[in-house]
Amino acid sequence: MNNEYDAILVVSFGGPEGPDDVIPFLENVLRGKNVPRERMLEVAEHYQQFGGVSPINGQNRALIAALEQELAANGPQLPIYWGNRNWHPLLTDTLAQMKQDGIQRALGFFTSAFSSYSGCRQYREDIQQAQEAVGAGAPEVDKLRMFFNHPGFIEATLDRAREALAEIPEERREQATILFSAHSIPLAMAAGCRYETQLKDAAQLVSERLGTHPWHLVYQSRSGPPHQPWLEPDICDFITELGQQGEVQDVVIIPIGFVSDHMEVLFDLDTEAKQVGSEVGINVARAKTVGVHPRFITMIRELIEERIAGTADRPALGPLGPNHDVCPVDCCLRVTEIKR
Numbered sequence: 001m002n003n004e005y006d007a008i009l010v011v012s013f014g015g016p017e018g019p020d021d022v023i024p025f026l027e028n029v030l031r032g033k034n035v036p037r038e039r040m041l042e043v044a045e046h047y048q049q050f051g052g053v054s055p056i057n058g059q060n061r062a063l064i065a066a067l068e069q070e071l072a073a074n075g076p077q078l079p080i081y082w083g084n085r086n087w088h089p090l091l092t093d094t095l096a097q098m099k100q101d102g103i104q105r106a107l108g109f110f111t112s113a114f115s116s117y118s119g120c121r122q123y124r125e126d127i128q129q130a131q132e133a134v135g136a137g138a139p140e141v142d143k144l145r146m147f148f149n150h151p152g153f154i155e156a157t158l159d160r161a162r163e164a165l166a167e168i169p170e171e172r173r174e175q176a177t178i179l180f181s182a183h184s185i186p187l188a189m190a191a192g193c194r195y196e197t198q199l200k201d202a203a204q205l206v207s208e209r210l211g212t213h214p215w216h217l218v219y220q221s222r223s224g225p226p227h228q229p230w231l232e233p234d235i236c237d238f239i240t241e242l243g244q245q246g247e248v249q250d251v252v253i254i255p256i257g258f259v260s261d262h263m264e265v266l267f268d269l270d271t272e273a274k275q276v277g278s279e280v281g282i283n284v285a286r287a288k289t290v291g292v293h294p295r296f297i298t299m300i301r302e303l304i305e306e307r308i309a310g311t312a313d314r315p316a317l318g319p320l321g322p323n324h325d326v327c328p329v330d331c332c333l334r335v336t337e338i339k340r
C-alpha cells in the first residue's frame with residue numbers, strides 16, 4: 001500500500017456554539033436514530049444551561065493546536081484539517097477546502113478511542129458522503145487505528161485518574177471506588193462491534209496500574225425509548241445503589257469512553273452524577289478526560305508515524321493487540337435489532 005500522505009484530518013462530532021445552534025445540532029445528531037423527541041428536548045435544555053455552547057469545538061481547536069506544535073517539533077510536517085459530523089466545520093466543507101488546497105490523501109484521526117457504529121463506521125460513512133458531495137478530486141482519507149489500548153491513551157488516562165484520586169482525603173483514598181464511564185448504546189448495536197470488550201480491556205489496563213481499588217464499568221447518556229435495551233448499569237442508578245448499600249464513601253469517575261470534557265461529561269457526570277452522589281451521601285470526584293495531555297498528543301503523532309512507516313511495531317497494551325488499520329467490511333455494523 002502507498003504510505004504517502006499530504007495532510008491529517010481530525011474527524012469529530014461537533015457541537016453548538018450558541019443558543020440558536022442547539023436544536024439544529026441535535027436534529028443532525030438524531031437523524032435516522034430511534035430517539036424520542038422529548039429526550040432531544042431534555043438534552044437541549046442541558047446545552048441551554050451552558051449558554052447553548054458545547055465545549056467540544058473549543059477542545060478540538062486546542063487539540064489541533066497541540067498536535068500542530070507536536071508535528072512542527074518532531075515531524076511529519078503535515079497540515080491539519082478538521083471536519084465534524086454534526087456541526088460546523090462540517091466534513092463536506094472541510095473536504096472541499098482540502099481539494100482546493102490540492103490535498104490528495106489524508107490520514108484521519110477520529111476522536112473516538114473505541115470501536116462502535118458512532119465512533120467508527122458512521123464517521124467512515126460521513127467521509128464517504130462528503131467525498132461524494134465534493135465530487136471528483138475529493139481527497140482520500142485513511143482512518144488511523146482505534147487507540148483504546150495504546151500506551152499513550154492508557155498512560156494519559158492513568159495520569160488524569162491519579163489527579164482525581166488526589167482530591168479524595170488521604171485516609172480514605174485507597175478505598176475509593178473507581179467507576180469507568182462510557183456512552184451507552186443499544187444492546188443490538190453493541191452486538192455488532194467490540195465496544196464493550198475494548199472498554200473492559202482499557203478499564204482493566206488503567207485499574208491494574210492505579211492500585212487495588214474496586215472498579216466497575218458503567219454507562220451514561222442513554223437516549224433510546226424506554227422499551228429498547230441499552231448497555232447498563234447506568235451510572236446514576238449505580239451510584240444510588242452504592243449509596244443504599246452504605247459501604248462506599250468515595251467514588252472517582254473516569255470518563256474513559258470520551259477524549260474531551262464535552263457536554264455529556266459536564267452535564268451527565270459533573271451535574272447529574274455528582275447530584276445523585278450528594279443525595280445518597282457519596283463523595284464523587286471526576287477525572288478529566290485525556291484532552292490535550294502531552295502523552296495523548298504524542299500518541300497521535302506515533303499513530304501517524306507508524307502508519308506512514310508501515311511498521312510492524314504497533315504498540316498496544318493488554319491481550320487484544322493493536323486494532324486493525326483498515327476496517328474489515330463488517331466492522332461496527334449499524335445493527336438495530338437483535339435477531340432471535
Ligand SMILES: C=CC1=C(C)c2cc3[nH]c(cc4nc(cc5[nH]c(cc1n2)c(C)c5CCC(=O)O)C(CCC(=O)O)=C4C)c(C)c3C=C
Nearest residue numbers: 012013029033043111112116118119183185223259262264
Ligand atoms: C445509538 C447510539 C447513540 C445515540 C442515540 C446518541 C445520542 C447522542 N449523543 C450525543 C452526544 C455525544 N455523543 C458522543 C459520543 C458517542 N455517542 C454514541 C452513541 C450514541 N449517541 C457513542 C457510541 C459515542 C462514543 C463514540 C463517539 O462517537 O465518539 C459524544 C462525544 C463525541 C466525541 O468526539 O468525543 C457526544 C458529544 C447527543 C447530544 C445525543 C442525543 C441526544
Ligand SMILES: [Fe+2]
Nearest residue numbers: 118183221264
Ligand atoms: Fe452520543
Ligand SMILES: [Fe+2]
Nearest residue numbers: 115120331332
Ligand atoms: Fe470499526
